[in-house]
Amino acid sequence: MDSLVAYINNFSKKLLIRLKRLQATPYSVAAGFACGVAISFTPFIGFHMILAALTAWLVRGNIIASAIGTIIGNPWTFPFIWIAVFYTGHFFLGNEINTVNVDFLSIFKSAGDAIYNMDCYKFGHDVWPVIYPMIVGCIPFYVAFWLISYKIMKKTMDKIENRRKKRLEEAKN
Numbered sequence: 001m002d003s004l005v006a007y008i009n010n011f012s013k014k015l016l017i018r019l020k021r022l023q024a025t026p027y028s029v030a031a032g033f034a035c036g037v038a039i040s041f042t043p044f045i046g047f048h049m050i051l052a053a054l055t056a057w058l059v060r061g062n063i064i065a066s067a068i069g070t071i072i073g074n075p076w077t078f079p080f081i082w083i084a085v086f087y088t089g090h091f092f093l094g095n096e097i098n099t100v101n102v103d104f105l106s107i108f109k110s111a112g113d114a115i116y117n118m119d120c121y122k123f124g125h126d127v128w129p130v131i132y133p134m135i136v137g138c139i140p141f142y143v144a145f146w147l148i149s150y151k152i153m154k155k156t157m158d159k160i161e162n163r164r165k166k167r168l169e170e171a172k173n
Contacts, residue, residue, distance in 0.1 A: 026157035031061030034150035036069020041141040043134035089137025
């Protein structure tokens with residue numbers, strides 16, 4: 001467990017160093033990063049980087065920071081995200097939630113096959129009943145995690161920017 005904590009701590013430091021090196025305003029970096037984090041809660045696997053870049057562009061966020069933010073969605077976190085948004089979507093749709101076992105990997109594979117083969121029936125029959133509640137369920141997660149990650153990253157980037165300005169002032173004197 002200690003090695004996992006050390007790994008996460010080291011990874012976080014490397015991520016922050018990359019974000020510090022971006023030549024952008026604290027708002028731009030924070031908004032871009034928040035877009036990447038928020039997009040990770042959508043069921044559009046394979047399109048996260050594109051959607052994060054698009055949403056970052058729309059809010060004038062940094063596109064590179066949005067790509068870095070998508071790292072939140074990864075093989076370790078996706079199962080938890082998918083389950084959370086799936087059941088939240090069913091709740092918001094008013095569907096009765098019973099303990100349905102959903103094989104998300106096969107659903108996403110079926111979605112990819114259906115899209116690749118342009119098989120609307122397969123998509124509508126096999127994929128849509130799972131994807132639709134996930135789309136509905138991801139909305140509150142998207143908003144909440146955008147706001148949370150924006151606030152945290154903005155505060156962090158403001159501190160970094162203030163330290164940078166302070167060092168420049170000291171170097172001038």
